[in-house]
Amino acid sequence: MLRHFRPAITALIAFTLLLGLIYPLAITALAAGLAPNGAKGSLVATARGPVGSALIGQNFVRPEYLHPRPSAAGDGYDPTQSGGANLGPLDPKLETRIAASVKALGVAGASVPVDAVTASASGLDPDISPEFARLQIDRIAKARNAAPRAVASLVESHVRGRFLGVIGEPRVNVLETNLALDQRFGPMPR
Amino acid sequence: MTWQGWAEIALTLALAIGLAWPLGWVIAQALEGKPVAGLRSLAPLERGILKGLGPETETEQGWLAYTASLLVFNGLGFLLLFLILIGQGVLPLNPLKLAGLSPDLAFNTAISFVTNTNWQAYSGETALTNLTQMTGLTVQNFMSGATGIVVVGVLARAFRAHRGEALGNFWRDLVRVSLYVLLPLSIVMAIALILQGVPQTLVQRLDLTTLEGAKQTLTLGPIASQEAIKQIGTNGGGFFNANSAHPFENPSPLTNLIAMVAMNALAFGCVIAFGRMAGAKREAAALVVAMGVLLSVAAGLIYVAETSPTPALVHSGLAHAVNLEGKEVRFGTAASAVFAAMTTGASCGATNALMESFTPLGGGVSLFLIQLGEILPGGVGSGLYGIVVMALLAVFVSGLMVGRTPEYLGKKVEAREIKFAMLAVLILPLAILGFTAVAAVLPMALKGLSASGPHGLTEILYAYSSGAGNNGSAFAGLNANTPWWNLTLGIDMMLGRFGYLIPVIALAGAVVQKPRLAQSAGTLRSDTPLFVGLLLGVILILGGLQFFPALALGPLVEHFQMLNALR
Numbered sequence: 001m002l003r004h005f006r007p008a009i010t011a012l013i014a015f016t017l018l019l020g021l022i023y024p025l026a027i028t029a030l031a032a033g034l035a036p037n038g039a040k041g042s043l044v045a046t047a048r049g050p051v052g053s054a055l056i057g058q059n060f061v062r063p064e065y066l067h068p069r070p071s072a073a074g075d076g077y078d079p080t081q082s083g084g085a086n087l088g089p090l091d092p093k094l095e096t097r098i099a100a101s102v103k104a105l106g107v108a109g110a111s112v113p114v115d116a117v118t119a120s121a122s123g124l125d126p127d128i129s130p131e132f133a134r135l136q137i138d139r140i141a142k143a144r145n146a147a148p149r150a151v152a153s154l155v156e157s158h159v160r161g162r163f164l165g166v167i168g169e170p171r172v173n174v175l176e177t178n179l180a181l182d183q184r185f186g187p188m189p190r
Numbered sequence: 191m192t193w194q195g196w197a198e199i200a201l202t203l204a205l206a207i208g209l210a211w212p213l214g215w216v217i218a219q220a221l222e223g224k225p226v227a228g229l230r231s232l233a234p235l236e237r238g239i240l241k242g243l244g245p246e247t248e249t250e251q252g253w254l255a256y257t258a259s260l261l262v263f264n265g266l267g268f269l270l271l272f273l274i275l276i277g278q279g280v281l282p283l284n285p286l287k288l289a290g291l292s293p294d295l296a297f298n299t300a301i302s303f304v305t306n307t308n309w310q311a312y313s314g315e316t317a318l319t320n321l322t323q324m325t326g327l328t329v330q331n332f333m334s335g336a337t338g339i340v341v342v343g344v345l346a347r348a349f350r351a352h353r354g355e356a357l358g359n360f361w362r363d364l365v366r367v368s369l370y371v372l373l374p375l376s377i378v379m380a381i382a383l384i385l386q387g388v389p390q391t392l393v394q395r396l397d398l399t400t401l402e403g404a405k406q407t408l409t410l411g412p413i414a415s416q417e418a419i420k421q422i423g424t425n426g427g428g429f430f431n432a433n434s435a436h437p438f439e440n441p442s443p444l445t446n447l448i449a450m451v452a453m454n455a456l457a458f459g460c461v462i463a464f465g466r467m468a469g470a471k472r473e474a475a476a477l478v479v480a481m482g483v484l485l486s487v488a489a490g491l492i493y494v495a496e497t498s499p500t501p502a503l504v505h506s507g508l509a510h511a512v513n514l515e516g517k518e519v520r521f522g523t524a525a526s527a528v529f530a531a532m533t534t535g536a537s538c539g540a541t542n543a544l545m546e547s548f549t550p551l552g553g554g555v556s557l558f559l560i561q562l563g564e565i566l567p568g569g570v571g572s573g574l575y576g577i578v579v580m581a582l583l584a585v586f587v588s589g590l591m592v593g594r595t596p597e598y599l600g601k602k603v604e605a606r607e608i609k610f611a612m613l614a615v616l617i618l619p620l621a622i623l624g625f626t627a628v629a630a631v632l633p634m635a636l637k638g639l640s641a642s643g644p645h646g647l648t649e650i651l652y653a654y655s656s657g658a659g660n661n662g663s664a665f666a667g668l669n670a671n672t673p674w675w676n677l678t679l680g681i682d683m684m685l686g687r688f689g690y691l692i693p694v695i696a697l698a699g700a701v702v703q704k705p706r707l708a709q710s711a712g713t714l715r716s717d718t719p720l721f722v723g724l725l726l727g728v729i730l731i732l733g734g735l736q737f738f739p740a741l742a743l744g745p746l747v748e749h750f751q752m753l754n755a756l757r
Contacts, residue, residue, distance in 0.1 A: 020325035082432035109507015121435035168443020169522035
């Protein structure tokens with residue numbers, strides 16, 4: 001049995017150095033050159049510093065912004081507690097929550113896009129469906145005192161299609177669109 | 191359902207299966223000790239490591255020596271990871287001053303990563319330091335994957351030998367598979383992920399102020415390097431709690447496609463490598479066809495199930511909706527369904543959606559894929575040895591039907607081989623059903639459940655299936671970080687890994703000694719559609735007999751409850 005220990009210990013040390021330190025650190029160095037912003041988390045920079053990551057959703061609640069999906073990560077969109085609601089399909093809590101979300105949207109269930117009332121798996125979904133974005137155009141236009149058509153055309157310009165026409169789903173990035181709204185129509189006074 | 195959804199599912203499966211041939215060549219070259227094109231510059235490194243490992247690397251090992259090397263290496267790997275996990279509080283690279291894990295959680299997590307399961311009872315973003323993620327988890331992601339792949343070499347050498355003894359050398363196989371297969375593929379994939387926006391940094395936290403003036407704390411780390419081997423090695427343990435649903439692990443539909451192909455292509459490739467090495471290319475292709483057919487059917491079934499609305503949606507007027515609860519907008523139902531099929535078909539266990547919130551049939555099909563023994567296409571290496579065991583049982587059953595001594599790849603399949611094969615196969619129902627039965631009546635275990643009734647039973651059944659199948663995905667409503675769950679799932683994972691692997695190597699030790707027979711007119715050919723059908727029959731009947739009663743009480747009852755609620 002002992003003759004198996006020397007190679008086992010040596011292999012563990014060698015591979016911990018190679019795969020546990022050299023590999024990730026070399027990739028880190030490479031990433032800093034290949035994609036300096038992406039490697040640091042795809043930060044969205046503004047004049048007053050970063051306002052978020054383009055990949056991580058945020059809990060927008062003010063009427064002049066696109067609102068995201070319901071989130072179960074912490075108190076909503078908390079990246080230190082990623083995760084979903086973990087409710088089974090027949091869980092009564094799911095039924096209550098969805099009914100409340102539909103009511104809060106103030107439109108008939110038949111015209112509610114499903115992503116508007118369902119929580120994502122990560123709790124950090126940065127996107128909403130184009131349908132959910134369109135549903136919010138009137139509210140945003142009213143809050144910003146802007147023409148609905150102008151808001152609509154800005155939203156449409158932020159619709160991202162499927163990769164190669166079939167991979168993934170069409171979507172609208174909430175943070176990027178909200179930043180564009182502020183740039184186009186001016187930030188709202190607080 | 192959309193045509194784009196079906197096209198995405200078809201494209202994903204085609205890519206994963208198609209890449210098996212080039213990858214199979216690479217794996218076979220590595221295991222044969224032959225040069226891999228483009229990687230000749232690694233040869234000095236290989237020689238250096240082997241020299242450091244000592245004279246044992248120059249021997250030809252029989253099945254006992256091979257198993258001993260493998261177990262000692264995995265045992266010490268467990269010990270090292272366990273020590274890193276409980277000691278991370280005093281180790282460097284710990285700016286958040288995180289404490290070490292509790293002993294039961296460290297035990298569970300160390301077994302989990304050494305057995306290629308990657309069940310996660312902890313939450314990556316709050317429990318682990320970057321040093322633990324890199325030197326602990328990432329290293330075992332490589333080592334457990336390589337431990338699976340080396341068995342491809344063992345089985346191939348057993349079948350091609352004529353009255354032989356030697357099955358290769360564990361250390362040479364381990365070093366060559368790590369250097370020539372897993373490391374280069376991981377580097378390529380990590381770079382692809384970085385170009386798509388996956389972070390790779392040593393910063394762990396970043397505070398910022400949002401447009402609305404609220405505070406948000408981003409969690410970062412060396413994600414891309416770990417994500418790559420997590421998928422390629424069919425490990426599945428996410429950097430974050432949300433795993434491949436987390437936008438930093440899987441930011442776009444393209445990274446999702448890469449992740450799916452990565453977690454299946456190498457496992458299919460192991461089958462092709464086996465065929466190349468054992469001189470049985472057509473027979474290996476037949477195995478790939480059988481795996482591919484079942485996997486594709488399962489992906490389609492899950493997609494159909496997930497595109498129907500749940501009662502909670504219908505009752506609020508969303509009769510038009512798909513089941514998007516617990517799914518990401520960028521993936522939708524199609525990419526979530528095919529991901530679920532591929533992660534449970536392979537013993538990967540990464541998830542890009544919540545299994546807990548799948549429809550009863552969507553979750554049930556995924557659960558059944560795990561219980562079939564993770565052979566569609568299974569984990570790297572483990573899928574190959576799982577399907578070879580099934581093929582042996584298939585020729586045995588057909589031999590009984592026609593009254594001839596069965597053969598597979600020129601080797602007679604006799605009582606000893608079938609005993610080892612059954613020993614391996616029976617470990618799954620023993621571990622899964624045994625632990626489930628106990629947990630279902632034990633208050634200490636039931637405290638962890640988040641649901642009652644059939645959904646609660648499915649949570650238990652899924653947990654022990656995932657553990658013994660070395661999958662690692664979960665019905666995550668279950669609170670599994672308690673001493674009961676940590677300890678029993680740890681044992682469950684160990685049984686499922688080594689209780690399967692050791693009989694398989696022993697089986698190889700029996701097969702290697704047999705003479706290699708020439709094919710005669712009476713041989714049942716194992717490269718025909720007839721054989722594929724026979725193999726599928728054996729897989730489904732065996733899996734069904736073992737697990738249908740349990741599935742009937744869980745997902746099936748819940749499905750009928752759902753139909754009732756929809757009326």
